[in-house]
Amino acid sequence: MKILVPVKRVVDYNVKIRVKADQTGVDLANVKMSMNPFCEIAVEEAVRLQEAGTATEIIVVSVGPTQAQETIRTALAMGADRGILVQTDEQIEPLGLAKILKGVIEEEKPDMVILGKQAIDGDNNQTGQMLAALLGWSQGTFASEIALDGDKLTVTREIDGGLQTIKLAMPAIVTADLRLNEPRYASLPNIMKAKKKPIDEKTIADYSADAAPRLEIVKVTEPAAREAGIKVETVNELVDKLKNVAGVI
Amino acid sequence: MSTLLIAEHNNQSLSESTIKSATAAVQMGGDVHVLVAGAGCAAVADEAAKMAGVSKVLLADDAQYEKQLAEPIADLVVSLAGDYATIATPASTNGKNFMPRIAALLDCSQISDITAVIDANTFERPIYAGNAIQTVRTSEAKKAITVRATAFAAVEMSGSAAVEAISATANSGLSEFIGEELTKSDRPELTSAKIVVSGGRGMQSGDNFPMLEKIADKLGAAVGASRAAVDAGFVPNDYQVGQTGKVVAPDLYIAVGISGAIQHLAGMKDSKVIVAINKDEEAPIFQVADYGLVADLFNAVPELEEELGKIGL
Numbered sequence: 001m002k003i004l005v006p007v008k009r010v011v012d013y014n015v016k017i018r019v020k021a022d023q024t025g026v027d028l029a030n031v032k033m034s035m036n037p038f039c040e041i042a043v044e045e046a047v048r049l050q051e052a053g054t055a056t057e058i059i060v061v062s063v064g065p066t067q068a069q070e071t072i073r074t075a076l077a078m079g080a081d082r083g084i085l086v087q088t089d090e091q092i093e094p095l096g097l098a099k100i101l102k103g104v105i106e107e108e109k110p111d112m113v114i115l116g117k118q119a120i121d122g123d124n125n126q127t128g129q130m131l132a133a134l135l136g137w138s139q140g141t142f143a144s145e146i147a148l149d150g151d152k153l154t155v156t157r158e159i160d161g162g163l164q165t166i167k168l169a170m171p172a173i174v175t176a177d178l179r180l181n182e183p184r185y186a187s188l189p190n191i192m193k194a195k196k197k198p199i200d201e202k203t204i205a206d207y208s209a210d211a212a213p214r215l216e217i218v219k220v221t222e223p224a225a226r227e228a229g230i231k232v233e234t235v236n237e238l239v240d241k242l243k244n245v246a247g248v249i
Numbered sequence: 250m251s252t253l254l255i256a257e258h259n260n261q262s263l264s265e266s267t268i269k270s271a272t273a274a275v276q277m278g279g280d281v282h283v284l285v286a287g288a289g290c291a292a293v294a295d296e297a298a299k300m301a302g303v304s305k306v307l308l309a310d311d312a313q314y315e316k317q318l319a320e321p322i323a324d325l326v327v328s329l330a331g332d333y334a335t336i337a338t339p340a341s342t343n344g345k346n347f348m349p350r351i352a353a354l355l356d357c358s359q360i361s362d363i364t365a366v367i368d369a370n371t372f373e374r375p376i377y378a379g380n381a382i383q384t385v386r387t388s389e390a391k392k393a394i395t396v397r398a399t400a401f402a403a404v405e406m407s408g409s410a411a412v413e414a415i416s417a418t419a420n421s422g423l424s425e426f427i428g429e430e431l432t433k434s435d436r437p438e439l440t441s442a443k444i445v446v447s448g449g450r451g452m453q454s455g456d457n458f459p460m461l462e463k464i465a466d467k468l469g470a471a472v473g474a475s476r477a478a479v480d481a482g483f484v485p486n487d488y489q490v491g492q493t494g495k496v497v498a499p500d501l502y503i504a505v506g507i508s509g510a511i512q513h514l515a516g517m518k519d520s521k522v523i524v525a526i527n528k529d530e531e532a533p534i535f536q537v538a539d540y541g542l543v544a545d546l547f548n549a550v551p552e553l554e555e556e557l558g559k560i561g562l
Binding site for chain 1: 316318319320323341342343345346347348349350351352353354356357358359360361362371374375376377378379380381382383384385386387388389422423424425426427428429430431432440444468476480485486487492493495500501511518521522523524530535536537538539540541542543544549552553556557559560562
């Protein structure tokens with residue numbers, strides 16, 4: 001079984017981002033970039049399926065700037081076999097991205113696509129579901145466990161009230177939630193090996209996808225700051241404030 | 250210019266988040282219709298018909314919609330979408346699951362997790378785990394919207410819209426519901442509770458959570474947790490408050506033994522009053538807390554229970 005894993009290069013999750021003074025966006029100059037954490041989980045899951053003998057080939061694809069090669073290399077060091085970089089310096093919206101990925105899938109014909117459930121920059125949580133729609137495939141989103149069962153895929157999903165289990169027709173789209181697995185750190189020998197693995201360079205035009213932006217970002221601003229509170233000395237004082245000042249109990 | 254609001258429900262009653270999302274739908278202007286898709290869910294349609302500002306309720310009652318799986322819901326909504334400029338739903342795990350599928354089938358963009366309606370085509374939404382707010386405008390003929398319900402007040406239940414039964418679309422058979430494990434609790438649901446008491450890594454063990462439950466029961470509160478507490482296995486994952494868990498905005502949020510990582514703050518910083526109890530006075534949670542108590546939680550929490558008892562709770 002062939003698995004495709006799309007990955008995104010984003011601001012590292014430990015970085016405290018700053019909004020640009022001109023309100024055009026978030027300052028990305030000299031900021032540490034990493035693979036989106038949910039994408040790492042997706043790569044890990046694919047690698048585990050390969051180690052279990054279920055997957056035969058893992059292809060990693062990233063749509064982004066030239067530096068996204070580093071993100072692909074990270075995935076190759078974790079165990080993926082080869083990469084595809086669809087090079088663009090434009091900000092691609094989820095629908096456009098899904099259209100590009102559809103083109104990649106029509107060429108590569110994977111049996112399953114595993115993605116992160118959302119990227120931690122735009123927080124859209126859309127691409128996997130959109131891709132499933134464009135392909136007419138089933139979708140198992142926010143997965144915390146997956147198991148292949150003949151020609152069906154059983155997916156346990158994290159939902160608001162707890163967990164839900166569904167059975168999907170293959171081929172399927174899976175989006176990874178936090179508890180699907182704990183991604184490995186790539187070992188030094190694997191990092192060296194990854195340097196020799198192939199990365200194909202493509203452009204959006206290669207897939208004749210319409211990925212032009214449709215949304216206008218009017219502005220990006222800082223969230224409203226909370227006013228500084230006070231420290232209370234005792235539990236008794238706390239309860240008094242909550243009851244008599246804030247009036248919430 | 251009209252909006253179709255897809256209701257979230259459990260086939261018995263409408264979710265609070267739907268009633269709040271209706272406010273966002275009304276703010277977009279034009280007629281608001283509500284789709285109730287489920288199985289044996291006529292009571293939900295009747296409830297939806299009471300939401301002020303709603304002019305019609307469409308009821309699709311069919312076994313395939315019982316669990317609101319993405320594939321059949323998307324096919325149904327796409328069959329109805331011709332008449333609407335906006336398709337909206339609460340940004341719950343359900344809405345987040347099916348809405349992008351609908352958007353892609355309609356070849357329109359989705360604007361996720363809106364927290365404010367500026368005008369019919371312009372919205373505010375959080376990005377980077379709530380560390381920045383993006384104002385985004387669309388000029389497309391159709392748009393899909395998921396609503397962060399905690400950012401909106403509930404509409405009045407004073408309306409009386411007509412309920413119209415509609416027929417189901419063919420089932421693609423792509424997905425099948427197998428089962429679910431729902432956390433059972435007599436306490437209020439996290440996202441709609443007026444008071445939330447949450448524990449973090451400082452709780453040290455799941456065995457210590459009953460301490461918080463006692464407080465919660467005195468206050469009629471829901472119990473939540475930070476991602477650290479969930480990842481450490483103290484409590485199930487649906488307790489998680491944060492960017493990757495649930496977003497809550499209660500009147501009172503009590504954070505116990507929670508340091509206040511960015512990802513947790515994103516899920517609770519819109520609470521009206523925040524209390525932090527932590528023994529580390531440098532913990533970032535104190536920067537957002539209205540009332541901070543620097544204390545060992547294992548002393549402070551039992552004492553809090555006692556003090557609440559003294560005021561008759």
